[in-house]
Amino acid sequence: MVGTIKDQDVALSERVNNLVRRARLAAAVFTQYSQEQVDAIVRAMTIAAIDAAQKLALAAHEETRMGLVEDKMLKNLVASEFHYHQIKDKRTVGIIKEFPEDNMVEVAEPVGVILALAPVTNPTSTVIFKSMAAAKTRNSIIFSPHLMAADSSNMTAKILYEAALAAGAPKDFITWVEKSPRLRRETELMMVHPEVDLIFATGGTQMVKAAYSSGKPAIGVGSGNTPVYVHKTAQIASAAMDIIISKTFDNGTECPSEQTLIIDSAIAEPLLEQFKKLGCYVCNLEEVEKVADVAIDPRKGGMNYKLVGQPADTIAAQAGLKVPKGTKVLLCPLQGNLRSHRLAVEKLMPVLGFVTVDSEQEGINRALDINYAGGTGHTAGIFADDDGVIERFSDAINAGRVIVNCPTSIGGLGGVYNNLNTTLVFGCGTGGGNITTDNVGIKNLINYKRVPKRSNFSLTFQTTKNIYINPGSIDNLRNLKTKSAFIVTSASAGRRGHLSAVLERLPGDCRVDVFSGVGVEPDFSTIQKALQQMRQTQPDTVIALGGGSVLDAAKIIRLFYDYPNLRIQEVALNFLDFRHRLAVFPTKMSTQLVAIPTTSGTGSEVTPFAVFKDHETHRKVSLIDECLLPDVAILDANLTKSLPREVTLDTAFDALTHALESLVSTFASDYTDGLALEAMRLIFEALPEVLKNGSSVLWRHKLHNAACLAGMAIGNASVGINHALAHSLGAHYDIAHGRANSVFLLTTLDYNKRIPSKFMSVSSYPLWVADQKYARAAQFLNLVPAQGASNVAVSSNLLSDEQRQAHIKALERAVYDLAEAVGQPKSIAELGIKQEDFAKALPELVRAAFEDMALRTNPRCPLIKEVESLFVHAYPPRQRP
Amino acid sequence: MKEKQTRRLIGELRSSVDEIDKLLASGKADLTVDFSACTFISVEGLEWLEEMLMRAASLQANVSFVNMPPPIYKVFKVAHIDSILQASGSPPPASTGAAAC
Incomplete structure (x- = not known):
């Protein structure tokens, strides 16, 4: 009996609803799990994945006919063993990070139901990786495999799910879309299903684009086109071997793998010789065109998907090239305008373009040509023994991972050649239309709840260190440690006898200079005049004698005398909270400040404030800082009698x-x-x-x-x-x-x-x-x-x-x-x-x-x-x- | 008029609870399920709650859930099962008219 199209749609819709509902319940139940329960589940999954690594590699290769079994097995192990090693001690439940200095913690919240796409190029390792990441973060995950790799992907999901279930995981926390002619349609329906919380997309560009267009939060990846600059300082022999390891890894199916080499001309010849010696074939220009004819789809200008993951021998044979048996990589010189060369694109097969350059500048620019030809945000590589070149290259190139002196494919996976996070999902940032440049992993599958506790301002009490308070305390000037004093005062101090009272009491061997030009509410020009005078005598002490205006002026004079490069516009800038203010005040003053108030009002002798008047704007300007506090205050009431x-x-x-x-x-x-x-x-x-x-x-x-x-x-x-x-x-x-x-x-x-x-x-x-x-x-x-x-x-x-x-x-x-x-x-x-x-x-x-x-x-x-x-x-x- | 009965769930809810099923099947009582001592709900437990609520509805028996500890109530919230949310007295999902900021 044959159903109608409508019947089929209803059945499809029911299948989708059922899958998503099961995942939803599992996600709900998962919220109750402790870190210990989760870790036990992930451990059990890892063991199952390691046990099945070879079996799954064989299944993937048999089903897709892409890549190499040996490398697929390695990827399965990286996705399980390496991945586990990196995440096993990470906290993903409850408080996962503490910021004691900020009085804040981060608490993990699962993202919920994840729809995960699995690619044909890595159908088993990606499923291992994403399943473990989902379990570690207490999310449920529905796999939508690639139609050409559905059996091996779903087999992987089943093996890991059963291991997890036996370790206590919620029922149905891993599910998968069964292989069927309507698999693609089923995936599309799930992408817009209201009960799916996140799409975790790895796959063809169209599927990733569909994920991003679904209106759901999505973690996707972009396409790659990895340029690798081989600088003249590179170790030639090891660079050649690393590049071969990388470009032949799973027959080039890894998207971070090298696509075009940019070789300094000084080392081009020995490097190419090394490639030849190690089993690569360097094509002549005629052969390059033949390779391009088969490796590139003329309709789209991109790689020919039929040759993805095929060995170099096969590609050479299809191109009509006679190459030695067992040739590892076909090296193609890209002559002419690199920007428009047919092979200057991503080729997930052992076909590798190269150009030679005469300078570092040209090398980085040609790398940018490749980088911006469909690979922005993804991966780039450099071989060099010069940190300056590496820094300049990294600064120029737009890539989420710049792999240094390593194979870019395995290097990009992380954990084998470097300490990058292990991943099968390469975030490409905005350059690749993604939200992150991360080596995507568990940290991207958590909703982070920040819990900042109230930060109370740390109150302190500060004032002038030495305060002499008795009437007659001006006599303490006799014991002042100073060899050269600068008295800041007003004209009235002389008239009222205050200045002479001070001068009489200063130590006999003390040189004294007096600035009497501070009037009522002085402006900054008065301070500048005083500074000009003061710099001629180079005093070690400033004595402020007068009312609030004099004391405030003396504080500013001392500040600018000790720190002439300060800018008044900055130190007087308004602020909301002095802990965050823009101005940076000095922490230590070298000139002593003695404040002798002759009025009983401002208390300036014990405050960290100084006010002056801006006569242009008719406003008062305040400076506030601890460094303005005088060192000594002398409160002699005799000075206020008049x-x-x-x-x-x-x-x-x-x-x-x-x-x-x-x-x-x-x-x-x-x-x-x-x-x-x-x-x-x-x-x-x-x-x-x-x-x-x-x-x-x-x-x-x-x-x-x-x-x-x-x-x-x-x-x-x-x-x-x-x-x-x-x-x-x-x-x-x-x-x-x-x-x-x-x-x-x-x-x-x-x-x-x-x-x-x-x-x-x-x-x-x-x-x-x-x-x-x-x-x-x-x-x-x-x-x-x-x-x-x-x-x-x-x-x-x-x-x-x-x-x-x-x-x-x-x-x-x-x-x-x-x-x-x-x-x-x-x-x-x-x-x-x-x-x-x-x-x-x-x-x-x-x-x-x-x-x-x-x-x-x-x-x-x-x-x-x-x-x-x-x-x-x-x-x-x-x-x- | 049906009599009101309360049953307290103790420990982990991993499958159906015969006593509650029988009580409902008798058709004599409205039921209050007290979750105060419930420490965990599995997927099977959730499925049973949903199915039990369906049976109650067909028997025109009222069932309400009370004293849910927050981790249990959160399971209900995340599971998005209307009948369970209703029995829990949970308000309906928020409308989508809120401003994003």
């Missing part, structure tokens, strides 16, 4: 801002919290007293300490949005930094106390706690909460919401009251900036603030519209909170 009231106020409010911002910074720690809280307490206590009696050394000392403690806090926790706003406003309107900070304080307190509209994505800040921190500050400062809230001393994170809000309000009021009491401006309007001017400048102010690095550590991630809103909010005079 500080004018306005400067005292501005700088104290700068320090208060430091304390408030570092407390809630995303980089805050227990270490900086303590410093910030104590700095706040000292400021609230000392500032009113200092204003009452500016010459009181005791209260000046307390205020000086407060600024330094707050400096240590920001030196490690950094600042926040208040500074971003103040930098922008201050640079635009030339407003003193501390004063600019003070007009935003109440606005930013109000902003940061609220649940962020956008949280900061900082690994080391797992929880937004700004409101708790503010409440804690209120507790620490012993501020009385508003009526209705409990004043029982409990941890700020245990306060009720109502209590917490009351504490925060108390802190806001304290800040307001302090500013009100001492007459410090609390709003932009109080700075005398006209509303029309402010409105006009607002877009630029927002842009500058949004670029400020101070935002990076703010507890709320500010949106641009919020930054604008904060400016607007800070403008009108404020009411008491």
Whole structure:
């Protein structure tokens, strides 16, 4: 009885569904297997493959009539024994790789159901290889053999499957398409079957193309056309033997095998003589044409498939050549234009083209001609005893494997002549239309699950090493180890007697030079002037004497004095995370930096920051690095006694801002919290007293300490949005930094106390706690909460919401009251900036603030519209909170 | 109204479970299969579950799977057998309209 075509289609479809379903169930069950179970299965398969290596080689040769039994057996052994040796200890289940430094592991996930194509040229070794790879990676695999090799391929699959099953593998994890006239159609249906997860294609170009066109993930291979450059430094005798071994291996069926030799003319004659001596036949030009007539299919211009894997004798006979019996390889000189020579293509048979060249350049270029004539991404070879030539060749040639001083066919298989991964599947990368240039293997049959654990930033605490803090501590200059000091200061230091106080105390044998040109908010040209002067005296010490601007300038001067090749554009470049920033700062400074602050505000004497002003853009530029930290800080409150009231106020409010911002910074720690809280307490206590009696050394000392403690806090926790706003406003309107900070304080307190509209994505800040921190500050400062809230001393994170809000309000009021009491401006309007001017400048102010690095550590991630809103909010005079 | 019965699978499920087959064949009970102590399912075990669910459907008996350990539930997910997924309370496969990124 004969079925209709429709009946046959239904039956075919059922067969396909059945095969794929069986494979699907096996893949599901395989997910439960342990590494030990998998390894036992692969071992059993390997033993079975080794046992059957000869039997399978004979079967393949008998069925295909291609190649040599001996070499097919060798390939079976490479696919089993060598392959096993390479994969046996590899982890393919669970955690397969650990990256302790990155706090990450890789976990294996099987790819699922694999449809594997097996080629006619390697019908048994490919099946051995792919079966073992599938088992090792817990995948199920369906083989679609080549019609002309289906019996031997399926026999191989059956032998390995039975061994695996006996070792405990899931039922049906290896299946195969039975030989039939509709085998090709069945394969095509499986390629688009929804239950097939991956196509593992090795075979004819059309099948590989079909695999890639299926819409499924596919691992395919490209066609080869291996050029081999025999450089004049090559070992001639061994090169000849290696090439013969390779080109005769399985009668040339291996696709990495040599196709055209490019021979340096200096060694051409002895090399060809060696080939002849070892049993090759060098054709004359007339014979070359005869060989091309039979080896090349004139319709397609490619190799004649009927001669694939046939011995040289057979090919010579078909070409009408009389060659000695047992001739190993037909060597064909390719004269004329190599790019268009008929034999300059892949020939999977013992026919080998060659050309001679007169230089390395010509040699590599002719190799490229062959490489790009249908073999890009596949394989190339070189024989040379010159690493430079090998490197230049490898750099030029587009090949997934460049085999050096080895037979390219067996060398390409990996594991025999070199340490390449053993494979029967040669990835060719994009040059061959593939996704990989790998010697494809188990690593390509795994879905890698990366499991990165949270990497917390490693917090450290750093500050200036030696800090002298008593009033009168300037006397410590007498013991300073220096032979040549460069004092960076401002003109006012001379007027206030500070400069002479320093000069009197420096060691007698110390040469001293003074640069007094640092004004308020210096720009980089001031730093360059100082550097020019400094380089003439070659000092070993820089003494920074003055306020924050002077100290910051001195830090930059010291940096560029020690490292004149640094580029300011790079070291001042904005960054998101300093661990990944582009700028590379030095790790060691050779010039000593002594910081003597004469104001109580910036804390620059203990911070790794330096700010200068870019007068062209009206923006402040920050440098941040540990190398900017001074070596010595001298905090002598006597130097602040003559500080004018306005400067005292501005700088104290700068320090208060430091304390408030570092407390809630995303980089805050227990270490900086303590410093910030104590700095706040000292400021609230000392500032009113200092204003009452500016010459009181005791209260000046307390205020000086407060600024330094707050400096240590920001030196490690950094600042926040208040500074971003103040930098922008201050640079635009030339407003003193501390004063600019003070007009935003109440606005930013109000902003940061609220649940962020956008949280900061900082690994080391797992929880937004700004409101708790503010409440804690209120507790620490012993501020009385508003009526209705409990004043029982409990941890700020245990306060009720109502209590917490009351504490925060108390802190806001304290800040307001302090500013009100001492007459410090609390709003932009109080700075005398006209509303029309402010409105006009607002877009630029927002842009500058949004670029400020101070935002990076703010507890709320500010949106641009919020930054604008904060400016607007800070403008009108404020009411008491 | 059928009575509700629960059966717990213990150890490896490598073939049919007579007790469950008989219970279903009686036509008297809806069945809950508790997988909490199930440590492995073979291909044969999967095939039996599918076939058992088919029989249950023809007998109009409700069968549900509960307490699947993740490795067992993953087997069900990878096997893509609708009836088993349904008995497990697994949501239907995601639509293909998701954005690729």
